[in-house]
Amino acid sequence: xxxxxxxxxxxxxxLKVAQGLFAEKGYHGVSIDEIAREVDVSPAILxxxxxxxxxxxxxxxxxxxxKRESYVQMVINSGTSFEDVLTGxxxxxxxxIDENPDxxxxxxxxxxxxxxxxxxxxxxxxxxxxxxxxxxxNERLPYDMPNREITILSASLMFQGMLREALVQKYLQPLxxxxxxxxxxxxxxxxxxxxxxxGIEKSHLSRKAxxxx
Amino acid sequence: MSxxxxxxxxxxxxxxxxxxxxxxxxxxxxxGQTLRIIATDxxxxxxxxxFCKQTGNELLSSGEEEGKFTFMIKKAA
Numbered sequence: 001x002x003x004x005x006x007x008x009x010x011x012x013x014x015l016k017v018a019q020g021l022f023a024e025k026g027y028h029g030v031s032i033d034e035i036a037r038e039v040d041v042s043p044a045i046l047x048x049x050x051x052x053x054x055x056x057x058x059x060x061x062x063x064x065x066x067k068r069e070s071y072v073q074m075v076i077n078s079g080t081s082f083e084d085v086l087t088g089x090x091x092x093x094x095x096x097i098d099e100n101p102d103x104x105x106x107x108x109x110x111x112x113x114x115x116x117x118x119x120x121x122x123x124x125x126x127x128x129x130x131x132x133x134x135x136x137x138n139e140r141l142p143y144d145m146p147n148r149e150i151t152i153l154s155a156s157l158m159f160q161g162m163l164r165e166a167l168v169q170k171y172l173q174p175l176x177x178x179x180x181x182x183x184x185x186x187x188x189x190x191x192x193x194x195x196x197x198x199g200i201e202k203s204h205l206s207r208k209a210x211x212x213x
Numbered sequence: 214m215s216x217x218x219x220x221x222x223x224x225x226x227x228x229x230x231x232x233x234x235x236x237x238x239x240x241x242x243x244x245g246q247t248l249r250i251i252a253t254d255x256x257x258x259x260x261x262x263x264f265c266k267q268t269g270n271e272l273l274s275s276g277e278e279e280g281k282f283t284f285m286i287k288k289a290a
Binding site: 072128 | 226228229230236259260263264267268
Protein backbone atom coordinates (compact mmCIF):
# COMPACT_ATOMS: atom_id res chain seq x y z
CA UNK A 1 0.00 0.00 0.00
CA UNK A 2 1.32 3.46 -0.87
CA UNK A 3 1.75 6.07 1.83
CA UNK A 4 -1.27 8.00 2.95
CA UNK A 5 -2.02 11.05 0.84
CA UNK A 6 -4.39 13.92 1.67
CA UNK A 7 -7.77 13.57 -0.09
CA UNK A 8 -7.31 16.04 -2.95
CA UNK A 9 -3.87 14.69 -3.80
CA UNK A 10 -5.15 11.13 -3.76
CA UNK A 11 -7.98 12.14 -6.04
CA UNK A 12 -5.49 13.75 -8.44
CA UNK A 13 -3.32 10.66 -8.54
CA UNK A 14 -6.34 8.44 -9.25
CA LEU A 15 -7.43 10.76 -12.07
CA LYS A 16 -3.98 10.76 -13.60
CA VAL A 17 -3.64 6.98 -13.63
CA ALA A 18 -7.23 6.51 -14.83
CA GLN A 19 -6.67 8.97 -17.68
CA GLY A 20 -3.77 6.92 -19.02
CA LEU A 21 -5.57 3.59 -18.70
CA PHE A 22 -8.84 4.79 -20.25
CA ALA A 23 -6.93 6.45 -23.09
CA GLU A 24 -5.05 3.23 -23.77
CA LYS A 25 -7.84 0.67 -23.40
CA GLY A 26 -11.13 2.51 -23.58
CA TYR A 27 -13.88 2.63 -20.98
CA HIS A 28 -14.80 -1.04 -21.25
CA GLY A 29 -11.22 -2.26 -21.33
CA VAL A 30 -10.40 -1.03 -17.82
CA SER A 31 -11.70 -2.23 -14.46
CA ILE A 32 -11.80 -0.37 -11.17
CA ASP A 33 -9.58 -3.11 -9.69
CA GLU A 34 -6.94 -2.45 -12.33
CA ILE A 35 -6.98 1.30 -11.70
CA ALA A 36 -6.79 0.75 -7.93
CA ARG A 37 -3.85 -1.63 -8.40
CA GLU A 38 -1.98 0.93 -10.55
CA VAL A 39 -2.60 3.73 -8.06
CA ASP A 40 -1.57 1.32 -5.31
CA VAL A 41 -4.70 1.71 -3.20
CA SER A 42 -7.55 -0.64 -2.37
CA PRO A 43 -10.73 -0.47 -4.49
CA ALA A 44 -12.55 0.67 -1.33
CA ILE A 45 -10.41 3.81 -1.14
CA LEU A 46 -11.00 4.48 -4.81
CA UNK A 47 -14.77 4.17 -4.35
CA UNK A 48 -14.51 6.71 -1.56
CA UNK A 49 -13.48 9.29 -4.20
CA UNK A 50 -15.57 8.09 -7.12
CA UNK A 51 -18.83 6.22 -6.65
CA UNK A 52 -18.57 4.26 -9.89
CA UNK A 53 -16.38 3.64 -12.91
CA UNK A 54 -18.71 5.88 -14.92
CA UNK A 55 -18.28 8.71 -12.43
CA UNK A 56 -14.50 8.33 -12.56
CA UNK A 57 -14.52 8.29 -16.36
CA UNK A 58 -16.67 11.44 -16.50
CA UNK A 59 -14.30 13.13 -14.05
CA UNK A 60 -11.35 12.21 -16.31
CA UNK A 61 -13.11 13.73 -19.33
CA UNK A 62 -13.99 16.83 -17.33
CA UNK A 63 -10.42 17.30 -16.16
CA UNK A 64 -9.14 17.00 -19.73
CA UNK A 65 -11.78 19.40 -21.05
CA UNK A 66 -10.95 22.03 -18.49
CA LYS A 67 -7.36 22.16 -19.73
CA ARG A 68 -8.49 23.44 -23.09
CA GLU A 69 -6.02 25.01 -25.44
CA SER A 70 -5.66 28.73 -25.09
CA TYR A 71 -5.64 30.60 -28.35
CA VAL A 72 -5.13 33.98 -26.69
CA GLN A 73 -1.35 34.07 -27.09
CA MET A 74 -1.66 33.01 -30.72
CA VAL A 75 -4.23 35.71 -31.50
CA ILE A 76 -2.05 38.40 -29.90
CA ASN A 77 1.07 37.33 -31.75
CA SER A 78 -0.21 36.37 -35.18
CA GLY A 79 -1.98 38.19 -38.00
CA THR A 80 -5.75 38.34 -38.12
CA SER A 81 -6.37 36.86 -41.58
CA PHE A 82 -8.32 33.61 -41.90
CA GLU A 83 -5.16 31.83 -42.99
CA ASP A 84 -3.04 33.19 -40.13
CA VAL A 85 -5.58 32.35 -37.45
CA LEU A 86 -6.40 28.88 -38.80
CA THR A 87 -2.69 28.08 -39.06
CA GLY A 88 -2.12 29.38 -35.53
CA UNK A 89 -5.01 27.35 -34.11
CA UNK A 90 -3.77 24.24 -35.89
CA UNK A 91 -0.30 24.71 -34.41
CA UNK A 92 -1.66 25.16 -30.88
CA UNK A 93 -3.84 22.07 -31.30
CA UNK A 94 -1.06 19.86 -32.66
CA UNK A 95 1.19 21.04 -29.85
CA UNK A 96 -1.37 20.00 -27.23
CA ILE A 97 -1.53 16.51 -28.73
CA ASP A 98 2.26 16.42 -29.02
CA GLU A 99 2.51 17.15 -25.30
CA ASN A 100 -0.26 14.74 -24.33
CA PRO A 101 -1.21 12.08 -26.91
CA ASP A 102 -3.72 10.71 -24.34
CA UNK A 103 -5.96 13.60 -25.40
CA UNK A 104 -6.18 12.19 -28.91
CA UNK A 105 -6.62 8.60 -27.71
CA UNK A 106 -9.39 9.62 -25.32
CA UNK A 107 -11.03 11.64 -28.06
CA UNK A 108 -11.09 8.65 -30.41
CA UNK A 109 -12.22 6.28 -27.65
CA UNK A 110 -14.97 8.71 -26.70
CA UNK A 111 -16.30 8.76 -30.26
CA UNK A 112 -17.50 5.17 -29.93
CA UNK A 113 -18.88 5.48 -26.40
CA UNK A 114 -21.85 7.64 -27.26
CA UNK A 115 -22.73 8.73 -23.70
CA UNK A 116 -23.61 12.35 -22.95
CA UNK A 117 -20.28 12.93 -21.26
CA UNK A 118 -18.26 11.56 -24.19
CA UNK A 119 -20.36 13.39 -26.78
CA UNK A 120 -19.82 16.66 -24.90
CA UNK A 121 -16.13 15.96 -24.59
CA UNK A 122 -15.75 15.34 -28.31
CA UNK A 123 -17.77 18.39 -29.28
CA UNK A 124 -15.81 20.55 -26.86
CA UNK A 125 -12.49 19.38 -28.32
CA UNK A 126 -13.41 20.56 -31.82
CA UNK A 127 -15.82 23.40 -31.20
CA UNK A 128 -13.24 26.15 -31.64
CA UNK A 129 -12.37 24.81 -35.09
CA UNK A 130 -15.91 24.18 -36.28
CA UNK A 131 -17.08 27.58 -35.01
CA UNK A 132 -14.17 29.51 -36.41
CA UNK A 133 -14.26 27.88 -39.86
CA UNK A 134 -18.04 28.02 -40.22
CA UNK A 135 -18.30 31.58 -38.96
CA UNK A 136 -15.48 32.84 -41.17
CA UNK A 137 -16.70 31.10 -44.33
CA ASN A 138 -20.20 32.36 -43.67
CA GLU A 139 -18.78 35.89 -43.74
CA ARG A 140 -16.66 35.37 -46.83
CA LEU A 141 -18.50 33.15 -49.27
CA PRO A 142 -20.84 34.88 -51.76
CA TYR A 143 -24.42 34.92 -50.45
CA ASP A 144 -25.89 33.67 -53.71
CA MET A 145 -23.68 30.62 -54.13
CA PRO A 146 -25.57 27.34 -54.54
CA ASN A 147 -25.64 24.87 -51.62
CA ARG A 148 -24.04 27.48 -49.40
CA GLU A 149 -24.86 25.90 -46.05
CA ILE A 150 -23.77 22.44 -47.11
CA THR A 151 -20.55 23.86 -48.52
CA ILE A 152 -19.75 25.58 -45.22
CA LEU A 153 -20.55 22.50 -43.14
CA SER A 154 -18.58 20.21 -45.47
CA ALA A 155 -15.60 22.53 -45.41
CA SER A 156 -15.63 22.52 -41.62
CA LEU A 157 -15.83 18.71 -41.52
CA MET A 158 -13.11 18.43 -44.15
CA PHE A 159 -10.65 20.44 -42.13
CA GLN A 160 -11.37 18.61 -38.89
CA GLY A 161 -11.08 15.23 -40.62
CA MET A 162 -7.84 16.22 -42.31
CA LEU A 163 -6.24 17.43 -39.10
CA ARG A 164 -7.46 14.49 -37.03
CA GLU A 165 -6.13 11.97 -39.54
CA ALA A 166 -2.78 13.74 -39.69
CA LEU A 167 -2.59 13.60 -35.89
CA VAL A 168 -3.50 9.91 -35.84
CA GLN A 169 -0.75 9.23 -38.37
CA LYS A 170 1.79 11.32 -36.54
CA TYR A 171 1.10 10.31 -32.95
CA LEU A 172 -0.71 6.98 -32.84
CA GLN A 173 0.64 4.92 -35.73
CA PRO A 174 3.76 2.87 -35.10
CA LEU A 175 4.93 3.54 -38.68
CA UNK A 176 5.41 7.25 -38.43
CA UNK A 177 5.56 8.56 -41.98
CA UNK A 178 5.31 12.06 -40.60
CA UNK A 179 8.23 11.64 -38.23
CA UNK A 180 10.43 14.16 -40.03
CA UNK A 181 7.63 16.62 -40.71
CA UNK A 182 7.66 19.52 -38.29
CA UNK A 183 4.59 20.89 -36.56
CA UNK A 184 4.97 24.09 -38.59
CA UNK A 185 5.22 22.36 -41.96
CA UNK A 186 2.26 20.15 -41.21
CA UNK A 187 -0.02 23.02 -40.15
CA UNK A 188 0.93 25.21 -43.11
CA UNK A 189 0.40 22.45 -45.62
CA UNK A 190 -2.98 21.39 -44.19
CA UNK A 191 -4.21 24.98 -44.19
CA UNK A 192 -2.84 25.65 -47.69
CA UNK A 193 -4.62 22.62 -49.18
CA UNK A 194 -7.79 23.47 -47.30
CA UNK A 195 -7.89 27.06 -48.57
CA UNK A 196 -7.32 25.92 -52.11
CA UNK A 197 -10.13 23.37 -51.78
CA UNK A 198 -12.65 25.91 -50.50
CA GLY A 199 -11.57 28.34 -53.21
CA ILE A 200 -10.40 31.17 -50.98
CA GLU A 201 -7.69 33.17 -52.71
CA LYS A 202 -4.88 34.68 -50.71
CA SER A 203 -5.85 38.18 -51.87
CA HIS A 204 -9.18 37.83 -50.09
CA LEU A 205 -7.50 36.83 -46.90
CA SER A 206 -5.55 39.97 -46.33
CA ARG A 207 -8.55 42.18 -46.90
CA LYS A 208 -9.41 43.84 -43.64
CA ALA A 209 -12.47 42.26 -42.11
CA UNK A 210 -15.31 44.51 -41.16
CA UNK A 211 -15.80 44.72 -37.42
CA UNK A 212 -19.34 43.98 -36.50
CA UNK A 213 -20.38 45.39 -33.24
CA MET B 214 -24.16 59.40 -22.79
CA SER B 215 -22.73 55.89 -22.79
CA UNK B 216 -19.68 55.12 -20.68
CA UNK B 217 -17.83 53.37 -23.48
CA UNK B 218 -16.65 54.33 -26.97
CA UNK B 219 -17.16 51.10 -28.92
CA UNK B 220 -19.14 47.96 -28.35
CA UNK B 221 -18.51 44.41 -29.50
CA UNK B 222 -21.19 41.75 -29.47
CA UNK B 223 -19.44 38.39 -29.23
CA UNK B 224 -22.45 36.39 -28.03
CA UNK B 225 -22.56 32.86 -29.35
CA UNK B 226 -18.90 32.98 -30.36
CA UNK B 227 -16.21 30.67 -29.00
CA UNK B 228 -12.52 31.25 -28.49
CA UNK B 229 -10.64 32.50 -30.45
CA UNK B 230 -13.36 34.57 -32.13
CA UNK B 231 -14.18 36.99 -29.26
CA UNK B 232 -10.47 37.71 -28.67
CA UNK B 233 -9.84 38.10 -32.38
CA UNK B 234 -12.69 40.56 -32.80
CA UNK B 235 -11.60 42.49 -29.71
CA UNK B 236 -8.07 42.74 -31.09
CA UNK B 237 -9.41 44.18 -34.34
CA UNK B 238 -11.79 46.56 -32.56
CA UNK B 239 -9.07 47.86 -30.24
CA UNK B 240 -6.71 48.38 -33.18
CA UNK B 241 -9.28 50.77 -34.65
CA UNK B 242 -9.65 52.78 -31.40
CA UNK B 243 -7.62 55.63 -29.95
CA UNK B 244 -5.57 55.28 -26.77
CA GLY B 245 -7.69 55.83 -23.66
CA GLN B 246 -10.95 54.87 -25.37
CA THR B 247 -12.99 52.03 -23.93
CA LEU B 248 -14.51 48.97 -25.53
CA ARG B 249 -17.44 47.07 -24.08
CA ILE B 250 -17.63 43.39 -24.99
CA ILE B 251 -20.54 41.05 -24.44
CA ALA B 252 -19.81 37.31 -24.66
CA THR B 253 -21.47 34.02 -23.76
CA ASP B 254 -18.46 31.66 -23.75
CA UNK B 255 -17.55 30.98 -20.06
CA UNK B 256 -13.92 30.58 -21.17
CA UNK B 257 -13.90 34.23 -22.24
CA UNK B 258 -13.40 35.36 -18.61
CA UNK B 259 -9.95 33.79 -18.42
CA UNK B 260 -9.25 34.67 -22.05
CA UNK B 261 -9.86 38.40 -21.62
CA UNK B 262 -7.86 38.48 -18.37
CA UNK B 263 -4.92 36.90 -20.22
CA PHE B 264 -5.48 39.12 -23.25
CA CYS B 265 -5.33 42.33 -21.19
CA LYS B 266 -2.38 41.17 -19.12
CA GLN B 267 -0.38 40.45 -22.25
CA THR B 268 -1.40 43.41 -24.38
CA GLY B 269 -1.19 46.02 -21.60
CA ASN B 270 -4.76 47.19 -22.21
CA GLU B 271 -6.64 47.71 -18.98
CA LEU B 272 -9.49 45.44 -17.98
CA LEU B 273 -11.70 47.98 -16.20
CA SER B 274 -14.42 45.54 -15.26
CA SER B 275 -15.65 42.04 -15.82
CA GLY B 276 -19.07 40.76 -14.83
CA GLU B 277 -21.67 38.12 -15.44
CA GLU B 278 -25.44 38.31 -15.57
CA GLU B 279 -27.77 35.55 -16.73
CA GLY B 280 -25.10 33.75 -18.73
CA LYS B 281 -23.82 36.90 -20.40
CA PHE B 282 -20.33 38.10 -19.67
CA THR B 283 -19.52 41.79 -19.98
CA PHE B 284 -16.02 43.20 -20.17
CA MET B 285 -14.82 46.81 -20.28
CA ILE B 286 -11.38 47.30 -21.75
CA LYS B 287 -9.48 50.58 -21.93
CA LYS B 288 -6.95 50.86 -24.72
CA ALA B 289 -3.41 51.45 -23.46
CA ALA B 290 -1.56 54.62 -24.42
